[in-house]
Amino acid sequence: MNALLEVQGLQTEFVTRSGVVRAVDGVDLVLRKGETLGVVGESGCGKSVTSMSIMGLLPKGVSRIAGGDIRYNGTSLLSLSAAELRKIRGNKMAMIFQEPMTSLNPVFKIGSQIAETVRFHMKLGKKEAWSKAVEMLTKVGIPRPEQIAMEYPHQLSGGMRQRVMIAMAMACGPEVLIADEPTTALDVTIQAQILDLMRELQEAQGTAVLLITHDLGVVAETCQRVVVMYAGQVVEETDVKTLFRQPKHPYTRGLLASLPQLAGEQHRLEPIPGSVPNPAEMPTGCRFAPRCAFRTDACDTVPPQLTEVEAGHKCRCLLVQEGKL
Numbered sequence: 001m002n003a004l005l006e007v008q009g010l011q012t013e014f015v016t017r018s019g020v021v022r023a024v025d026g027v028d029l030v031l032r033k034g035e036t037l038g039v040v041g042e043s044g045c046g047k048s049v050t051s052m053s054i055m056g057l058l059p060k061g062v063s064r065i066a067g068g069d070i071r072y073n074g075t076s077l078l079s080l081s082a083a084e085l086r087k088i089r090g091n092k093m094a095m096i097f098q099e100p101m102t103s104l105n106p107v108f109k110i111g112s113q114i115a116e117t118v119r120f121h122m123k124l125g126k127k128e129a130w131s132k133a134v135e136m137l138t139k140v141g142i143p144r145p146e147q148i149a150m151e152y153p154h155q156l157s158g159g160m161r162q163r164v165m166i167a168m169a170m171a172c173g174p175e176v177l178i179a180d181e182p183t184t185a186l187d188v189t190i191q192a193q194i195l196d197l198m199r200e201l202q203e204a205q206g207t208a209v210l211l212i213t214h215d216l217g218v219v220a221e222t223c224q225r226v227v228v229m230y231a232g233q234v235v236e237e238t239d240v241k242t243l244f245r246q247p248k249h250p251y252t253r254g255l256l257a258s259l260p261q262l263a264g265e266q267h268r269l270e271p272i273p274g275s276v277p278n279p280a281e282m283p284t285g286c287r288f289a290p291r292c293a294f295r296t297d298a299c300d301t302v303p304p305q306l307t308e309v310e311a312g313h314k315c316r317c318l319l320v321q322e323g324k325l
């Protein structure tokens with residue numbers, strides 16, 4: 001099945017003033033070679049915490065991985081030392097964020113930052129690394145790349161900074177790219193350009209992408225498979241076509257009904273009532289039950305498991321599993 005990255009039963013906890021909360025609770029993900037897997041859900045569902053856990057970038061002291069495993073090419077990343085993890089991060093696995101300044105350093109020239117990454121991971125000399133940086137800036141469509149390489153991040157527009165971050169992430173030809181809301185902060189035209197760019201680089205380098213987004217429109221355009229997350233858990237997983245044509249979980253149906261392009265002109269948009277529960281106050285049964293239009297008494301008491309309801313289609317809902325929905 002060519003699994004490159006496997007997340008199994010991941011549990012990530014935070015220490016907060018009201019005690020320990022589990023923001024991610026038993027997440028399973030499989031990313032295969034060269035594919036794009038979307039992870040969707042509203043704000044607060046645990047998408048970013050999942051990606052930070054995979055990259056080993058959780059805030060120290062206040063968070064920890066309490067259970068499960070993360071395997072890259074069969075090796076558990078949780079068993080690696082910080083130095084071993086650093087070798088994989090940026091080289092084999094790279095990440096891009098919604099806010100490019102998260103990974104760009106404001107006090108270093110753009111070219112130097114890309115060159116530094118390349119030197120560290122690809123063991124190139126100074127001159128070759130600088131050439132590689134300029135080559136990458138050219139690849140991501142930066143105009144006047146030699147000149148821009150000499151500039152500082154704040155001298156560029158948001159869209160250009162995002163291109164620079166992609167250049168840096170893709171410079172070492174990573175096998176896995178984790179993109180956390182890479183286009184959310186950009187306007188629609190730039191958003192489309194950045195998604196196209198990511199797709200081109202992905203095809204050219206054979207990179208597998210884990211795309212984290214709250215935007216189902218972006219998923220429809222870029223992903224082959226999708227995982228829907230709700231309240232720290234996966235609630236549905238299938239291929240993109242099936243998700244849009246035959247969504248099963250009431251939460252996924254709700255997300256689709258609130259998507260303007262899909263609701264169509266004749267239909268009123270129907271936002272899902274209520275909000276994602278706080279991890280400190282999770283419902284005891286189904287976590288979506290308080291917001292669910294189909295809720296039954298059993299939903300309030302029995303926590304549903306994620307099961308395969310059709311070939312390649314998993315869903316965490318008692319009613320779907322019993323064929324009632």
Ligand SMILES: Nc1ncnc2c1ncn2[C@@H]1O[C@H](COP(=O)(O)OP(=O)(O)OP(=O)(O)O)[C@@H](O)[C@H]1O
Binds near residue numbers: 279
């Ligand atoms: N540093 C932290 N301390 C305590 N709780 C946290 C911390 N970071 C995240 N959480 C909690 O973890 C849960 C999941 O957050 P996460 O950022 O992963 O959601 P998300 O789906 O990525 O949303 P967004 O799109 O807004 O980033 C939330 O309930 C959040 O309150």
